[in-house]
Amino acid sequence: MKLTAKTAKHNKLILVLLIFLCIVWSIPTVGMLVTSFRDKDAVSSSGWWQAYKTPSAFTLANYDEVLGGQHFTVGTASGSTESRRGVSMASAFISSITVTVPAVIIPILVAAAAAYAFAWMSFWGRKLFFATVIALLVVPLQIALIPILRDYQSIGLNGTYLGIWFAHSGFGLSLAIYILFNYISTIPRSILESAFIDGANHFTVFSRLILPLSIPALASFAIFQFIWVWNDLLVALVFLSGSGQKMDVVTVRLMNMAGTRGTEWHLLTAGAFISMILPLIVFLSLQKYFVRGLLAGSVKG
Amino acid sequence: MKRRSKGLVVALILLLTIPAVWATGTKEAAATESNVIKVFGNFRGEEAARFDEVVKIFNEKTGYNVVYEGSPEFETQILIQAEAGTPPDIAALPQPGLMKNFAEKGYLKPLAQSVLDGINSNYAPVWRELGSYDGTTYGVFHRVSAKSYVWYPKKAFEAKGYKVPTTWDELKALEQQIIADGGTPWSIGFEAGNATGWVGTDWIEDLMLRTAGPEVYDKWVNHEIPFDDPAVQKAFSYFGEIIQDPKEVYGGATNILTTSYGDAIKPLFENPPAAYLHRQANFITTFMPEDIQANLADEVGVFALPAIDEQWGVPMLGAGDQYVAFSDKPGVMEFLQFLTTWESCVPLAKAGGALFPHLDQNLADYGNPIEQQMAKMLMEAKVFRFDGSDLMPAEVGAGSFWTGMVDYVSGRDVKTVLSTIEQSWPQ
Numbered sequence: 001m002k003l004t005a006k007t008a009k010h011n012k013l014i015l016v017l018l019i020f021l022c023i024v025w026s027i028p029t030v031g032m033l034v035t036s037f038r039d040k041d042a043v044s045s046s047g048w049w050q051a052y053k054t055p056s057a058f059t060l061a062n063y064d065e066v067l068g069g070q071h072f073t074v075g076t077a078s079g080s081t082e083s084r085r086g087v088s089m090a091s092a093f094i095s096s097i098t099v100t101v102p103a104v105i106i107p108i109l110v111a112a113a114a115a116y117a118f119a120w121m122s123f124w125g126r127k128l129f130f131a132t133v134i135a136l137l138v139v140p141l142q143i144a145l146i147p148i149l150r151d152y153q154s155i156g157l158n159g160t161y162l163g164i165w166f167a168h169s170g171f172g173l174s175l176a177i178y179i180l181f182n183y184i185s186t187i188p189r190s191i192l193e194s195a196f197i198d199g200a201n202h203f204t205v206f207s208r209l210i211l212p213l214s215i216p217a218l219a220s221f222a223i224f225q226f227i228w229v230w231n232d233l234l235v236a237l238v239f240l241s242g243s244g245q246k247m248d249v250v251t252v253r254l255m256n257m258a259g260t261r262g263t264e265w266h267l268l269t270a271g272a273f274i275s276m277i278l279p280l281i282v283f284l285s286l287q288k289y290f291v292r293g294l295l296a297g298s299v300k301g
Numbered sequence: 302m303k304r305r306s307k308g309l310v311v312a313l314i315l316l317l318t319i320p321a322v323w324a325t326g327t328k329e330a331a332a333t334e335s336n337v338i339k340v341f342g343n344f345r346g347e348e349a350a351r352f353d354e355v356v357k358i359f360n361e362k363t364g365y366n367v368v369y370e371g372s373p374e375f376e377t378q379i380l381i382q383a384e385a386g387t388p389p390d391i392a393a394l395p396q397p398g399l400m401k402n403f404a405e406k407g408y409l410k411p412l413a414q415s416v417l418d419g420i421n422s423n424y425a426p427v428w429r430e431l432g433s434y435d436g437t438t439y440g441v442f443h444r445v446s447a448k449s450y451v452w453y454p455k456k457a458f459e460a461k462g463y464k465v466p467t468t469w470d471e472l473k474a475l476e477q478q479i480i481a482d483g484g485t486p487w488s489i490g491f492e493a494g495n496a497t498g499w500v501g502t503d504w505i506e507d508l509m510l511r512t513a514g515p516e517v518y519d520k521w522v523n524h525e526i527p528f529d530d531p532a533v534q535k536a537f538s539y540f541g542e543i544i545q546d547p548k549e550v551y552g553g554a555t556n557i558l559t560t561s562y563g564d565a566i567k568p569l570f571e572n573p574p575a576a577y578l579h580r581q582a583n584f585i586t587t588f589m590p591e592d593i594q595a596n597l598a599d600e601v602g603v604f605a606l607p608a609i610d611e612q613w614g615v616p617m618l619g620a621g622d623q624y625v626a627f628s629d630k631p632g633v634m635e636f637l638q639f640l641t642t643w644e645s646c647v648p649l650a651k652a653g654g655a656l657f658p659h660l661d662q663n664l665a666d667y668g669n670p671i672e673q674q675m676a677k678m679l680m681e682a683k684v685f686r687f688d689g690s691d692l693m694p695a696e697v698g699a700g701s702f703w704t705g706m707v708d709y710v711s712g713r714d715v716k717t718v719l720s721t722i723e724q725s726w727p728q
Contacts, residue, residue, distance in 0.1 A: 044564065045567075070346065072347045073347070073653075074351045075651030075668070077354070077648060079651055079666060080651070084350060086347075086350055145381055145385075146381055146384050149381065149385035149387055150386055152387075237373075237378055241341075241370060241382075252373075255345070255373040256346055256372075257346055258345075258346065259345060259346035260344040260371070261584065261587070264347075
């Protein structure tokens with residue numbers, strides 16, 4: 001009796017602590033949300049926590065500019081000024097999806113097959129190859145940019161979506177193989193053996209047994225890779241530039257919207273919320289696998 | 302069975318969409334690849350939209366397809382692209398050092414005679430020198446900025462009966478008058494993320510031009526005199542007179558270091574003004590509050606930072622992107638030649654926020670009286686020099702000079718600051 005009362009008290013304490021931590025962690029996001037609805041001068045003259053003092057400064061203009069294109073004043077050849085609307089976020093969104101979806105699917109498929117081979121097939125040099133893949137985990141991608149760009153130029157992949165898919169897949173593969181290997185190698189040998197006795201070949205075992213069984217690991221890697229590619233700026237800048245603005249991904253478009261000296265930074269908050277939508281959907285829909293997947297490979301014994 | 306067919310459908314959809322999407326991507330690239338002239342630079346957003354109008358005039362006139370693209374990581378990317386052999390056709394380089402670096406490695410194409418003729422006839426000689434390396438000219442300047450301007454809130458300034466100073470002594474007298482009236486003369490802001498301190502380097506460069514003159518300035522920038530030379534100390538002492546007196550600067554030293562360079566203009570437009578004077582380049586108008594920007598000519602006044610030694614007139618400090626060619630595709634030199642004409646400047650001048658070195662410029666084409674006034678000051682300056690910190694090695698110009706200014710404002714003595722910078726100069 002005494003013991004349960006103590007545990008209950010304990011639990012309450014933990015609950016309070018957790019709620020407190022949640023609030024602290026959400027404060028920056030709340031600040032961003034409030035800021036994204038305030039006008040430019042209000043944002044630079046007072047903090048978001050003082051927003052209630054200037055109710056007239058609330059506006060949807062930031063979202064309008066981000067979604068519908070910025071308002072620019074430009075001079076024309078005839079010597080007059082005109083107002084124009086800049087490119088909107090919509091095309092960048094499509095570009096980002098075009099980059100991200102294959103850049104998540106390709107490494108998952110390749111890595112799952114590779115992990116299966118490393119875990120369950122015996123071939124010459126298996127350990128050496130695996131060690132090489134793991135060693136590649138610590139190579140920073142920045143040092144590969146110039147050589148890859150040079151090769152892409154010679155085979156005409158520079159500035160194409162195919163090129164950036166391969167780049168992202170390559171950079172993501174070693175981590176993917178590592179995570180999936182740890183998971184796949186924990187699948188009980190007896191399951192595979194009974195499949196082989198029933199006459200299954202490696203391909204059938206892989207596609208009918210291994211893939212369905214490793215969905216938690218696949219999903220958690222998919223989340224990692226999706227968020228990494230979606231938020232990536234560097235790789236997109238390097239491999240997709242030179243096409244005017246046609247292939248700008250969301251991150252690049254947002255940076256450009258801020259202007260040369262970042263004077264339009266009030267648009268970043270609205271832009272951030274818009275660019276957050278898709279990763280949130282992906283995360284929430286894969287979340288039930290994610291928690292299981294986080295433990296993927298961790299209990300290998 | 303049902304499960305299997307579902308999986309099959311997903312796989313089929315994937316197989317079909319991947320090549321389809323890829324095809325559209327490459328087709329787009331292939332169609333534009335052949336006749337596009339790519340121009341790459343660091344200006345983005347509204348500035349890029351304004352430059353697009355310049356490009357449009359050229360494309361309509363000549364039938365070429367010039368496309369401009371800006372990037373937030375331009376300096377890194379252009380290095381990667383040049384090294385990897387995938388440079389744009391034309392790049393707008395902000396630092397002359399970058400041009401020299403590329404020219405030395407043989408990446409750049411020398412300008413054609415038609416472009417050189419344009420430069421010789423329409424620019425002061427200093428611009429050709431800034432675009433040259435080892436006797437060959439590679440760069441064309443187009444839009445430039447000038448930095449030796451002092452801004453003031455016109456209405457409040459005139460209401461107090463203050464007069465625009467034309468000499469350094471008059472400026473000092475004006476500062477004393479403002480202090481006597483209970484106001485603060487200067488607003489200064491150094492903060493700029495990892496570039497904090499550059500505002501201070503501009504001050505010192507301006508003061509070097511005014512106290513030591515252009516020849517000593519050039520020697521200083523090229524390290525022919527040490528960084529801790531007495532001439533530099535003298536320039537620092539003029540700056541020290543301002544920043545070391547808490548009455549002179551709004552908020553004192555702490556405020557200088559923590560105020561962002563873009564926000565430092567804002568105290569001028571408070572009511573009553575928290576400060577009356579702000580020294581900054583022409584781009585600062587874009588940081589002014591929206592209602593001030595809408596009414597620039599009535600709200601804002603500007604004058605050139607007065608001369609200290611009259612023999613060099615009122616020197617102008619400035620900077621600008623130079624356009625260099627990485628390829629000799631047809632149309633590249635035509636475009637660079639087009640940039641030497643006033644016609645290519647009109648749309649930018651009209652929209653505002655830009656100044657030009659072109660000798661045949663028509664002041665009436667500038668969008669507002671303030672810019673006409675600034676352009677006139679730039680054209681009349683006998684001495685023009687490029688921002689020295691952009692010409693110095695990056696270790697100093699984008700490193701120890703910046704941090705040195707921060708140290709100086711925080712109260713370190715000038716000798717220590719200067720010898721620290723001197724020691725950081727690469728041998």
